[in-house]
Amino acid sequence: MALQEEPQELQNPPMAFDALFCEEGLEEDLGDNGIEEESEGCVGNMEKQSTFPLVLLENDFFWEDDELASLISKEEQTHVCFSGSISDGPLMAARKEAVEWILSVKAHYGFSSLTTVLAVNYFDRFIASLRFRRDKPWMSQLAAVACVSLAAKVEEIHVPLLLDLQVESSKYVFEAKTIQRMELLVLSTLGWRMNPVTPNSFFDHIIRRFGLKIHLHWEFLWRCERLLLSVIADSRFMCFMPSILATATMLHVIDEIEAFNPVEYQSQLMNVLKVSKSQ
Structure with a gap:
């Protein structure tokens, strides 16, 4: 079902919004953990x-x-909290790897922020379901590809071909028909609720x-x-x-x-x- 490629080292994880975990987290400044601004574009290092x-x-x-x-x-209806799963190291590691891959695809194709957030929401809701098989190491990658594809179809004007979506250090490369079957599984698992x-x-x-x-x-x-x-x-x-x-x-x-x-x-x-x- 999947052709395994040599794994590559993942990019550094995104900055953590650690101020949220302080007692007064919502009002504390992030200080040195703020966003590193780009030198060009619509935002720079501005005062x-x-x-x-x-x-x-x-x-x-x-x-x-x-x-x-x-x-x-309505926000509770499609919200997933992993507070009880934080100690589940393998599951959280698989999620982190999948989300970082989704972010890399977003950067590669210039997808919108909403496309990325939707893909992560679909992925989180799917892995929180009973249909997610943790004993299959390739399943999280396949689910991530399917979720990105579905989110792009919901939000983007131009959607890459399924094979073309598998970029940026993908551990596995799946056939289009395999991704399509996973898309249907994700859709049915989420009850076709794709606008959370x-x-x-x-x-x-x-x-x-x-x-x-x-x-x-x-x-x-x-x-x-x-x-x-x-x-x-x-x-x-x-x-x-x-x-x-x-x-x-x-x-x-x-x-x-x-x-x-x-x-x-x-x-x-x-x-x-x-x-x-x-x-």
Whole structure:
């Protein structure tokens, strides 16, 4: 079923969002563990800015509050927490390796952040099910390929061929028909629920309330997505509900961007999302 290739050393794991595990984790600065900015592109090593206007963070539109309430009410339905499985070394190692591979495919093809988060969500829900066979070492890789393929079909305009998806140090190379069978298994296992609530759902909600009027709003979204992807391989963070993980991410990015009133804007954000630091 699978042709084994020589394993290659994996890339360094993404930065851990360790501040979340402190008693006051949601309000602590990540300090030196912050994001290393690229020298080119839409974001560079820039100083904090003072023009971060959260002018639309108000409850002026009832439909926005209804949308937020709907997201919060549905986030538990497709959320997986591995808190009871952290001691399961082989399973967590397989997850970490698979997620890092998914991230490398994202970088290779330039997939969106949402495509990556969806693929990881599918993978987590699948390995948490009884249909995942831990006694088959190739199964996690096959599941990862199938989940990336499914996520790309949901979110991307251009989807690579199944054989072309198997890039970036894949341990195994599978035939297209084998991946297709795994896709069906994943779909049936997940009950065909392929549009889960993710942290990106809350990023998008807040950005829409900003109005997307200035470049800084796009930068804010970009930074949030990048920080989320930097911690997604660490199963500890997946124990947080999407709304909590999204809020922690946005609080850090606000502190990173806003020079003069970060606390005020952070308070507005938590009020809108109905989240407290104690969570």
